[in-house]
Amino acid sequence: MSTSDNFFHKVYEIARLIPFGRVTSYGAIASYLGAAKSARMVGWAMTKSRTQTEEVPAHRVVNRNGILTGKHHFEGSDLMQQLLENEGVKVVDDQIQNFEKIFWNPAEEL
DNA sequence: ACCATGACGTTTC
């Protein structure tokens, strides 16, 4: 047990609230949790997310530019992109198309 | 305690 477990738990809760076909960023989640400077921890939480019992849609979390920087943490070489495109999110060269339109900001929409 | 390593973000070149 550590004090950051609560932070991780909240990260997972928010991640599960991301609507189908929408995406958000590591920084947006960190900022919403009052830890604007801990975006890297959100990424770390995503890495740990697969150990969670409850599923976490980690593929809906990208960096602030809408680029799939964490794709290498998924199986294969394009699984993350496949998962997104299954939801209607278009990706070209690891860049989410129309990113600003489908971006889901927890601070404004939650 | 020190150093290295990131699924980040911002600034600068």
Add this chain to the structure above:
DNA sequence: CGAAACGCCATGG
């Protein structure tokens, strides 16, 4: 536009 330098902070050796 890509690369690098910082700042940030939990984790691991």
